[in-house]
Amino acid sequence: MTDDRIVPVAMPKWGLSMQLGKITAWVVEEGDEVSVGDDLADIETEKINGTLEAAAAGTVRRIIARVGEDVPVSGTIALIAPAEVTDEELDAAVLQARAVIDAGVPDDAGGAPELQTADVGGRKISYAGAGTDGEVILLVHGYGGDRNSWLFLQEPLAAKYRVYALDLPGHGTSAKDVGDGFIGVLADAVTGVLDALGAGRAHLVGHSMGATAALAVAAADPGRIASLTLIAPAGFGPEINLGYLRGFADAQTRRELKPVVGQLFADESLVTRQVVDDLLAYKRLDGVDDALHALVTGTLLDGDVQRADSAASLAAIGGAVPVTVVWGREDRIIPAAQAESVAGAERRVVDGAGHMPHMERPAEVQAAIEETIAKST
């Protein structure tokens, strides 16, 4: 497609191992006007169901991929173009796109990039990267998550940056031992991965408990960090959903886990059986139970209130780097009202998202990250 008036809508790559996606429903029809961030289509992958948002504004002139059809990652599924582009020109582009879809996944399509590991204080810490050029971004997931929490963001950001996501201790494929469960163990892991990457300075993006870890790293050595984007960060108020924290640590079966996980999202239909099964498989690894309970009583809670004092960490950074706080308006784990108390940071509250705005409204979170990075010096 050489005509740059025609904007292709591509099958996104959600997660480093994704090769195919299937459209389960089109939200838009041919002829609809769309703005950036509008929902285009519901897409199902091996791992997750999600909604593709428009990355460009314009008129949807052609819908190419049919509902139920497998489309290789980056295959063109629709065309956005202004009225001046003729039907003949569009048809030529459709033909080209159709050939790519029909060809399926190319044989030389790489799988997930190899997982790298760093030894941090005797603990094995796993991380995976995407992107070959640009500044380093390190993504730090929250309690009970892992590097795959960033599946809607890591690849899109990799167009301009080298984007790494780690598994914190006690999570993913990293060592399950979290010592006393206090923040130092998590912060050391983040610093350890930055060291392993040889990144003198990096942009940190942290979610929830991972934001606390990112803040701790930045407060300890502000020169190390170029910018901070904190998503639904812990520690900006006393209140947190105790039923969620303890329920997640205690859940032993799918039946117990599903309603707990549902509280993470504004739209609970995102919690598919696959999502719950994957979480259950993680929770059943030896040592995970102990790790989750230790993190609740160590890093996260002091009695029934949050232990972290993120305002103090932010004050220690003292405006040395740009900081943005992003909250989902419908957050049921840490109330979005806590954003109001954050001083010395850009604040954004995202509609239509719960505690996981980076999964529910990834385009808006991506924009927040990129704008924060743009402000760094």
Next chain:
Amino acid sequence: MRPVAELMFVDFMGVCFDQIYNQAAKFRYMFGGKAITPVVIRTMYGAGLRAAAQHSQCLYPLFTHIPGLKVVLPATPYDAKGLMIQAIRDNDPVMFFEHKALYDMSGPVPEESYALPFGEASVVREGGDVTIVTVGRMVHTSLDAAGQLAAQGTECEVIDLRTTSPLDEDTVLESVEGTGRLVVVDESHPRCNIATDISALVARKAFGALRAPIEMVTAPHTPVPFSNALEDLYIPDAQRVVNAVKTVTGWTP
């Protein structure tokens, strides 16, 4: 000591049956909880390898029948590892059934140690039209059938029991309450097997939810034939599962 004994073909189990069902299975009960028997007995089962009548039986219903034994039948590499670790940690005798035809199957398995609880079925495919309850190798036969049926517009929920003792009744009943139709797929002989057991469970506890008579897909009540052609006919295949599903969806009073 937590011994893991490999007794080759389940067909040979008869020569040590007293030790298994009269001794090991009864210790904890008869000694008032003062003795445990944390043994795992691995064994190979199932037809399909041209091994004839004395090396091809399923026989897991015999062990499921005995109180005091736990009976495990993994269908995937992931489940095999997690259930084996649970079996070793368990303080009761565990019969661990491995289907010969599944040994060359590959699938993702974490490097780390993990245990899967007994008595928790796995819903390996979701669907709202018909519930297929199955176990062991037949999980794959059932999934194959469910794939074919989906292309024809019938969505099957496929439940892998993973352990027949203890049995996850709730997952089976909840599913049937949603679909109203049940097909049980079991490679063992049709009398007093897992298919009859699950059928009885559903008939007793979810009768009101049933919209059609229950169908069972099993091997016939014969020894496993040595003839290649007959053995192929003996083992339940996806076509028979498809036919059974069509029978329950097409049934009218």
